[in-house]
Amino acid sequence: MSELIEVIGSFSTVWLATWFSGTLLLASCYPLVRKSLMNWHPAIASNLMLLLLSFPFLLSLSTSLLLFLPAIEDLLVSAHCHENCQAHLPLVEIPWLTEIGIGLIALVLVTLTRRLLNNLRTTRNLEAQLEPLAQTSTQDRFKFQLLDNATPFVFTLGWWKNEVYLTSGLQAHCSTKDLNIICAHEAAHSARRDNIRLLIANLFLLPLPGKFAKVLLADLHLFIESACDFRAADEYDRLDVAETLVRIQKVSPGQCPLAGTTIASAFTGAEVALRVQALVNGRQPSMYQRVGFQLSVVLLVLFSIGLVDPLHHGIETLLSLP
Numbered sequence: 001m002s003e004l005i006e007v008i009g010s011f012s013t014v015w016l017a018t019w020f021s022g023t024l025l026l027a028s029c030y031p032l033v034r035k036s037l038m039n040w041h042p043a044i045a046s047n048l049m050l051l052l053l054s055f056p057f058l059l060s061l062s063t064s065l066l067l068f069l070p071a072i073e074d075l076l077v078s079a080h081c082h083e084n085c086q087a088h089l090p091l092v093e094i095p096w097l098t099e100i101g102i103g104l105i106a107l108v109l110v111t112l113t114r115r116l117l118n119n120l121r122t123t124r125n126l127e128a129q130l131e132p133l134a135q136t137s138t139q140d141r142f143k144f145q146l147l148d149n150a151t152p153f154v155f156t157l158g159w160w161k162n163e164v165y166l167t168s169g170l171q172a173h174c175s176t177k178d179l180n181i182i183c184a185h186e187a188a189h190s191a192r193r194d195n196i197r198l199l200i201a202n203l204f205l206l207p208l209p210g211k212f213a214k215v216l217l218a219d220l221h222l223f224i225e226s227a228c229d230f231r232a233a234d235e236y237d238r239l240d241v242a243e244t245l246v247r248i249q250k251v252s253p254g255q256c257p258l259a260g261t262t263i264a265s266a267f268t269g270a271e272v273a274l275r276v277q278a279l280v281n282g283r284q285p286s287m288y289q290r291v292g293f294q295l296s297v298v299l300l301v302l303f304s305i306g307l308v309d310p311l312h313h314g315i316e317t318l319l320s321l322p
Contacts, residue, residue, distance in 0.1 A: 007068065008101075008102060009099065010068070010101065011068050011101075012102055012104060013101030014067065014068075014311070015060055015061060015064040016105060016108065018056075018059070018060035018064060018311070019060035019061070019207060020207040021056075022056030023204075023207040023208055026053070026055065027212045030052070037049065037219075037223075041230070042222075042230060042278060043227040043230060043231075045223045045226075046224050046226075046227050049216075049219060049220045050197055050201055051296055051297070051300075053201045053204050053216060053220065054204045055300060056204075056207075057204045058300060058304075059300060059303055059304055062300075062301075063303075063304045063307045063308060066304060066305065066308045067308050067311060108206065112203055115202065115203060116199070116203065119199055119202075120159075123158065123159065126157060127158070127163070130145065130165060133148070134147055134165065135148075137166075139176075139180060139183050140183075142164075142180070142184070142186075142187060143164075144163075144164040144166045145163050145165045145166070147166070149167040149168060149169055150167070150168070151169050152169040152172075152173055152251045152252050153169075153170060153252055153266065154167070154170055154182055154186065155265065156186045156190060156194075156195065156266070157195075158195065159193075159195055159196055160196075162189065162190035164183065164187070164190070166182070170182075170248070170252075173251045174248070177236070177240060177244070178247065178248070180235075181232050181236050181241050181244045182244065182248070182267050184232040184235050185228045185229060185231070185232045186228075186267065187231075188227070188228035188231035188232065189228055189265040191231075192227070194265045195265055197220070197224060198220070198224070198265070201216075201217060201220050202217065205217065218270075221270050222270040222271050224265065225265070225267075226274070226275045228265075229241055229242075229279055230278075230279070238279045238282060239279070239280070242276045245267075245268070245272050245275060245276055245279075246276060248267060248268055249272045
């Protein structure tokens, strides 16, 4: 049992140290790539942004698993000589550090679980509160839940089964074309599972202080909303979509009360000026962007494998320090 605890503690220490360090490094380096990312097609940019946010977590977890799998260690860790010259796991042999590792991973798992359950609970509570107040309506081929409320706003609520909620106040300010564009935009949120994207990003950014995580999540939300604008523009003229965005922004109370959260996506929930600019410019996905995203996925796998050996030796070097 003591050997198992030592392995779990060592794994926890390595994984959490790598994850937290990688996330802090991402937050530090993100401003260097942000400007370029803003010029990408938003559909690809949102995918790449989510990959970047999940990269430290996935990289640290995959690398740590490879590091602590004996069958794979022989293939990935270069030969090095100790007293017995045998392959071994990079165990942390400092008792208090092992115990801290176990305690920290327990804390992280509890925090992640609570964050997930809180989001699920909030969503269910909102759905329960809105259900008796909403009336199912249709606009052409689109279905939405109409709320008798004078405040103009619209949002998509839910995870796998999404519902679009639109107020009578917004409906009164919209032409038929506006409603079609808004519904097409919200339907894109449902098809892309954007609320799940926001939730995943929120979980992966656990190591970051709130103000740093907020900046990254805001950009992800911008790319998500802009990607849905372009989905609507596939059916309607992109300039019409841009005009609808500006018109609805003028009558909306700043933004939907739920906009920017991890439980709902909203038509006016992100920087409208940048979204309008992207529509006017008619940004198109280039082959460079498509290949760049695919290469990013490949790099995750290669980095995971390539970091096993230096991480193994680096841990040994640190642990051998007096």
